Amino acid sequence: MDLVDAASPEALVKRILQAEPNLSVPVPIQDLCARLGILGIEDLDTDEFEGGLVTDAKRSEGTILVKRGGEPRRRFTIAHELAHFLMAHHVPDQSGRFMCKSSDLLRVTAKEGDQRQRREVEANRFATLMLMPPHLLRGAMAAFREPNLQHVLMLARDFAVGKEAAARAYVQYQPERIAIVVAGNGRVQRCYRSLSFPAIISAVGSPVPTGSLYHSGPHQPNIASDIAACSSDLWIDVKRDLRAPSLYEQVYLQLNNFAMILLRLEAVPEESAEERRLDEGWRHRFHSGRR
Numbered sequence: 097m098d099l100v101d102a103a104s105p106e107a108l109v110k111r112i113l114q115a116e117p118n119l120s121v122p123v124p125i126q127d128l129c130a131r132l133g134i135l136g137i138e139d140l141d142t143d144e145f146e147g148g149l150v151t152d153a154k155r156s157e158g159t160i161l162v163k164r165g166g167e168p169r170r171r172f173t174i175a176h177e178l179a180h181f182l183m184a185h186h187v188p189d190q191s192g193r194f195m196c197k198s199s200d201l202l203r204v205t206a207k208e209g210d211q212r213q214r215r216e217v218e219a220n221r222f223a224t225l226m227l228m229p230p231h232l233l234r235g236a237m238a239a240f241r242e243p244n245l246q247h248v249l250m251l252a253r254d255f256a257v258g259k260e261a262a263a264r265a266y267v268q269y270q271p272e273r274i275a276i277v278v279a280g281n282g283r284v285q286r287c288y289r290s291l292s293f294p295a296i297i298s299a300v301g302s303p304v305p306t307g308s309l310y311h312s313g314p315h316q317p318n319i320a321s322d323i324a325a326c327s328s329d330l331w332i333d334v335k336r337d338l339r340a341p342s343l344y345e346q347v348y349l350q351l352n353n354f355a356m357i358l359l360r361l362e363a364v365p366e367e368s369a370e371e372r373r374l375d376e377g378w379r380h381r382f383h384s385g386r387r
């Protein structure tokens with residue numbers, strides 16, 4: 097496989113998918129590694145790092161190190177390290193050895209000019225795309241209708257990825273305006289939004305808003321709740337001159353005190369021409385009156 101000049105994770109994945117048109121789900125990541133020059137995958141016995149890669153300067157071959165743990169997590173780490181191996185411009189901190197922490201495996205944005213962070217972000221993009229190839233993900237999502245956390249759980253199960261990785265992909269491929277907030281111990285940890293979903297007003301580290309469905313439990317762990325309407329200013333900044341859009345919440349509580357909260361924003365109904373005319377009339381009179 098000629099992967100030499102793939103400069104972005106997207107280009108690299110595209111190249112691999114062209115060479116492997118009949119990839120099954122879950123993607124056999126260990127087999128792929130073996131075909132791409134990884135000699136072995138070994139357990140990593142340290143709490144400090146989640147994964148690593150030992151390789152030579154030319155990257156002709158390598159060994160992936162991965163912390164023991166659940167299968168979805170291991171698979172993501174393996175795919176992440178495979179990216180470091182295949183992307184020639186990824187430079188390790190110490191010669192011949194990449195070592196990645198759990199914070200590296202969660203990184204989705206990099207500070208400008210920070211090459212280390214950039215390479216971690218790229219490795220995560222690669223892992224996400226490789227484990228959930230766009231064409232297979234679209235196929236799986238074609239059966240889904242209204243946004244629902246059940247779908248995230250199904251994707252996580254079928255693609256053998258973590259729930260958060262599935263949530264990230266789900267938000268990206270769902271045509272509706274949705275966001276998934278990841279909460280840990282009652283506080284907002286991360287938020288993944290579709291392009292058209294506005295920024296949420298709760299900063300990272302702040303408590304989940306009191307009025308949220310999250311607090312009106314008890315929710316049964318590991319079962320997605322019903323979907324319920326909530327006040328739209330709970331999570332987003334509602335402009336006063338706009339009609340408040342409808343916002344819906346759904347909660348999925350895990351046993352480890354983590355939760356996913358799905359937010360869905362419903363389009364504001366278009367103003368009728370008549371309403372707009374009246375509105376403009378008012379505004380016009382108001383402004384004229386002040387002169």
Ligand SMILES: [Zn+2]
Pocket residue numbers: 176177180194195196200215216219
């Ligand atoms: Zn890494």
